[in-house]
Amino acid sequence: SRASVRRICEVLDEHPDIASPENPVETVADGSVEFKDVCFSYSKGNGNFVLSDISFSIKPGQTVGIIGGTGSSKTTLVNLIPRLYDASSGEVLAGGKNVREYSLKALRNSVAVVLQKNVLFSGTIKENLLWGNANASDEEIAAACRAADAADFILSFPEKYDTVLGQGGVNLSGGQKQRLCIARALLKNPKILILDDSTSAVDTATEKRIRDALRKLCPDTTKIIIAQRICSVKDADCIFVLDDGKIIGLGTHEELLQTNTIYREVNESQQTMGDADVV
Numbered sequence: 001s002r003a004s005v006r007r008i009c010e011v012l013d014e015h016p017d018i019a020s021p022e023n024p025v026e027t028v029a030d031g032s033v034e035f036k037d038v039c040f041s042y043s044k045g046n047g048n049f050v051l052s053d054i055s056f057s058i059k060p061g062q063t064v065g066i067i068g069g070t071g072s073s074k075t076t077l078v079n080l081i082p083r084l085y086d087a088s089s090g091e092v093l094a095g096g097k098n099v100r101e102y103s104l105k106a107l108r109n110s111v112a113v114v115l116q117k118n119v120l121f122s123g124t125i126k127e128n129l130l131w132g133n134a135n136a137s138d139e140e141i142a143a144a145c146r147a148a149d150a151a152d153f154i155l156s157f158p159e160k161y162d163t164v165l166g167q168g169g170v171n172l173s174g175g176q177k178q179r180l181c182i183a184r185a186l187l188k189n190p191k192i193l194i195l196d197d198s199t200s201a202v203d204t205a206t207e208k209r210i211r212d213a214l215r216k217l218c219p220d221t222t223k224i225i226i227a228q229r230i231c232s233v234k235d236a237d238c239i240f241v242l243d244d245g246k247i248i249g250l251g252t253h254e255e256l257l258q259t260n261t262i263y264r265e266v267n268e269s270q271q272t273m274g275d276a277d278v279v
C-alpha cells in the first residue's frame, strides 16, 4: 500500500503543462477558428511533426468536414482547439484570439467535443445529460435530444428520461450512446462543436437528420465534423482532406471532386460500397 500511496501522491502533485495565462480572457467572442502555419509534434525537441503547415480559417456558424485515413492526424488537429495540446509552432485562434489567451475553463466551456467512444455514467439518462449543463431546463434537454435524434428512443423507454443506465451505458446500442453524447454536448451551448467520428455507429439517414437539426438548432455554432464516410461531410461549407498531417485538399464537395484525385477516388470507392458499411 505504501507503493500505491507514493504513486497516487505523484499523480496528485503533477502540474499540467497547459495552464491558464495570467489575466486570462474569460469569454470566447464567437465560433470562428483559425490556424496560422501550425506545426505539431507530440515529442518536444525532435522534429517528428504529425501536423505540418496547417493554415485555414473558419467563420462562425460554418460546418467544416475533415476527411482522412486513420493516423492522418484528424484528432490531433482538433485537439489543439480546446488546448488539449499546444501547437509546437504557429498560432491557433478561436473567437479571434489565440487560444492561449483564454482561461482554460472559458475555452473548454465554449468548445464541445464528442468522440467516437464517450463516457456515460451509471445513473439516469437525465443525470447524464445534465453533466453537459447542470442548469438545463427540461425544455432545453428535450430540444437537444430532438436535435441529436435521441428523443424518440428515449421516449420509447417506459421510464423515459428517468431510465437508469448501467455502467458505461451498457443497456444502449452504440448509435444510441453516440446520440446521447451529442445531446449532452449540445446542452453546453458551445460556440464550437467538434464531432470526432461520433456518428460512426448511426446509419446514414439518422446522421443526416442530426446534421439538418444541428443546422436549425444552433446556426451560430461552428461545427467541425470528422468522418470516414464522404456522405457525412458532403453538405459541409468546406471540407479538408488530410493526409499524413497535411491538408492536401480544401473546398466544397463539388470542388474537391473536380480538383482532388484522392478525394475523388475515396468517393468512388465508397459509392460502390454503398451505405452497407458500419452500422
Ligand SMILES: Nc1ncnc2c1ncn2[C@@H]1O[C@H](COP(=O)(O)OP(=O)(O)O)[C@@H](O)[C@H]1O
Binding pocket: 042, 050, 068, 069, 070, 071, 072, 073, 074, 075, 076, 077
Ligand atoms: N498521445 C499521443 N502521443 C504520441 N503520438 C500520438 C498520440 N496520439 C496520436 N499520435 C500519433 O499521431 C498521429 C496522428 O494520430 P491521430 O490524430 O489520432 O490520427 P487520426 O485521428 O487521423 O486517426 C499518428 O501517427 C499517431 O500515432
Ligand SMILES: [Mg+2]
Binding pocket: 074, 075, 076, 196
Ligand atoms: Mg481520430
